[in-house]
Amino acid sequence: MSTTRAAPASSSRRAAPERGRSGGDDRRLTWRNRLYRFDMRYMPYLMIAPFFLLFVVFGLFPLLFNAVVSLRNYRLDDPTLPYWAGVENFSRLFGDEDFWNALYNTFGIFLLSSVPQLLLALVVASLLNRKLRAQTWWRVGVLLPYVTPIVASTMVFSVFFSRDFGMANWVLGLFGLGGADDPIDWRADKLHSWIAIATMVNWKWIGYNALLYLAAMQSIPRDVYEAAAIDGAGPWKQLWRITVPMIQPVVLFTVILSTIGGLQLFTEPMLFDPNAQAATGGPNGEWQTIAQLIYKVGWKDLNLGYAAAMSWALFLIILIVAGVNYLVTNRLSGGRK
Amino acid sequence: MSAVAPPRPAPARRRPRLMGRAPQETQAGLWTYLFLALTMLFAAFPLYWMFVIATSDDEALAKLPPAIVPGDRFMTNVDEVFSLQDVYFAASLVNSVIVATVVTASVLFFCSLAGFAFAKLRFKGSNALMLFVVLTLTVPNQLGIVALYIVMGKLGWNGTLLAVIAPGLVTAFGVFYMRQFIVNTVPDELVESARMDGATTMRVYANIVLPAIRPALAVLGLLTFVATWNDFQWPLITLSGTDFPTSMVAISDLASGNYVIYRRVLAGAFIATVPLLVMLFIGGRQIVRGIMEGAVKS
Structure with a gap:
């Protein structure tokens, strides 16, 4: 029986020369063949199994289970409520002023951060794309903000944007804006707090995006630029007419990335607030984002069911906005279709 | 086609001067370096300033123009951060390393x-x-x-x-x-x-x-x-x-409370940032x- 089983495997190149030896070797051979067959057939699955197992348990399952939780009354402080809530958590969403306010803030901060971020990244990338001395060091340098913990940098910017003695107001004062007599209170209204938070986001991600653009720019064939000489395109025109359309896939990629990241903004608005633990994003929710509101609803108000419903809403919003941004960018950056 | 354009195909693959050269082959000029240096300053200044405050006393945050050179109180501030009872800063660094x-x-x-x-x-x-x-x-x-x-x-x-x-x-x-x-x-x-x-x-x-x-x-x-x-x-x-x-949570704990002492917060933040800067x-x-x-x- 063992010989028949070994037959298909022994026709393989590895086992073939070992044939026709003594009986003891034969038994070892079949054992080896089984091992070989197991190795060929099942080893690949064993190798990908840890990834899928861990990913399903801690990544995919929570995401799906979130849907169940969103249909439940899940309050950490009141387990006596009826198990199912139906769509109550979702219908409550529509009348929830906090939610619409947070949505408004999230979009505001997103616009103020993503647009300048990507435009400046383009400019920085086109500068890095020149022949530079100490090329590597410039590239490493723009990554300083990328490796800096957002928690740490937000603390620094929080101080920059303080009303009295803040660096931001002092610099603006040098240009005759605000100044010591009439300092800007960066935490007093929506627009100013949005600008402050957007500045942190821009600071963090310009260099990273610039490197993504740079990588794409370097793979543009050189003759494309030679051809453009005929029209006498200067560097600025070159950037917009040739470079950007040529790196369009990466531009779209960064737009999607910054949409996904920007709409989930959490750390910056949390720690910009001197009263961070409350997670209200300012005394009147001036800069409370959706991610922050989810945190507040879930872990301050202890209403996990409602927080789960909000997460789903955010997911949908991200999908829609990412789709719209994709189409818009596709148009603006010279897509052919 | 303008008159400047070389006859195509150019026999010796000579490139037209100045215009039409790929950016990768354009020598960076003064403006490029200047603008990049500005970008660098923008990227590095918050980190530098984190260090300035981490080494200063409370006065440094209450004056105009703002402090710009490091002080000499780094060890004092660091000691304070590590000895705060309910922040567990030392443990948090170990935890972050483990995680x-x-x-x-x-x-x-x-x-x-x-x-x-x-x-x-x-x-x-x-x-x-x-x-x-x-x-x-x-x-x-x-x-x-x-x-x-x-x-x-x-x-x-x-x-x-x-x-x-x-x-x-x-x-x-x-x-x-x-x-x-x-x-x-x-x-x-x-x-x-x-x-x-x-x-x-x-x-x-x-x-x-x-x-x-x-x-x-x-x-x-x-x-x-x-x-x-x-x-x-x-x-x-x-x-x-x-x-x-973890150290990030510990830093946010440092920054909570009615009266936040920023030289401590930024000393903690600086310590938690250094390993990444080294990397x-x-x-x-x-x-x-x-x-x-x-x-x-x-």
Whole structure:
């Protein structure tokens, strides 16, 4: 029986020369063949199994289970409520002023951060794309903000944007804006707090995006630029007419990335607030984002069911906005279709 | 066509002067350096200033023009941070090292294993499973955070480092990145010939694949370590209020309360940032390459 089983495997190149030896070797051979067959057939699955197992348990399952939780009354402080809530958590969403306010803030901060971020990244990338001395060091340098913990940098910017003695107001004062007599209170209204938070986001991600653009720019064939000489395109025109359309896939990629990241903004608005633990994003929710509101609803108000419903809403919003941004960018950056 | 254009095809591949030259071949001028230097200043100044305040007394934050040179109180501030009772700063640094190290090691091992299988082994369903990996790349994991908290509660892991480590153990990006790298750098013939010599799949992985992908391991390792070290939202949810914060949670604890002492906060922030700056200094080349490679391939 063992010989028949070994037959298909022994026709393989590895086992073939070992044939026709003594009986003891034969038994070892079949054992080896089984091992070989197991190795060929099942080893690949064993190798990908840890990834899928861990990913399903801690990544995919929570995401799906979130849907169940969103249909439940899940309050950490009141387990006596009826198990199912139906769509109550979702219908409550529509009348929830906090939610619409947070949505408004999230979009505001997103616009103020993503647009300048990507435009400046383009400019920085086109500068890095020149022949530079100490090329590597410039590239490493723009990554300083990328490796800096957002928690740490937000603390620094929080101080920059303080009303009295803040660096931001002092610099603006040098240009005759605000100044010591009439300092800007960066935490007093929506627009100013949005600008402050957007500045942190821009600071963090310009260099990273610039490197993504740079990588794409370097793979543009050189003759494309030679051809453009005929029209006498200067560097600025070159950037917009040739470079950007040529790196369009990466531009779209960064737009999607910054949409996904920007709409989930959490750390910056949390720690910009001197009263961070409350997670209200300012005394009147001036800069409370959706991610922050989810945190507040879930872990301050202890209403996990409602927080789960909000997460789903955010997911949908991200999908829609990412789709719209994709189409818009596709148009603006010279897509052919 | 204007008169300046050279006759085409140019016989000696001479390029037109100034215009029409690819940016990569244009020598950077004064303005380029000036603007890049400004960018550098913008990137580095908050870090420098973090150090300035971390080394100063309270006065430094209450004067105009703002303090711009470091003071001499770094050790005093650091001592204060470490001796604060309910912040557990020293423990938090150890915790961050544990979490980031375990997560990085795990991501490197499991993602390179799976990446190798997807790149070089033939098995049923491999295409569909790889597509699944690619699709999950774009799913924002933050959205399952409520359910993750409940799952961790059922496991009894909330408030422990396990809750922070477990969700980071593998990443779809890691598998994707490893697969791409292995496809491009490990020749099929090498795998085949090792097979013919009787090497098992695991032996091929250990003796051929691992040595060949060392650069990619360095890149993925650095990126994973940085991301894990800096993670805030999930550790805050599951660890805040316990004696086991990560350093990011500890810093946010430093900054809570009615009267925040920023020289302490920024001293703590500075200490938690230094390891990453050192990594950027040593592995900057790899990090840059990793980000740029990821961009071209995706």
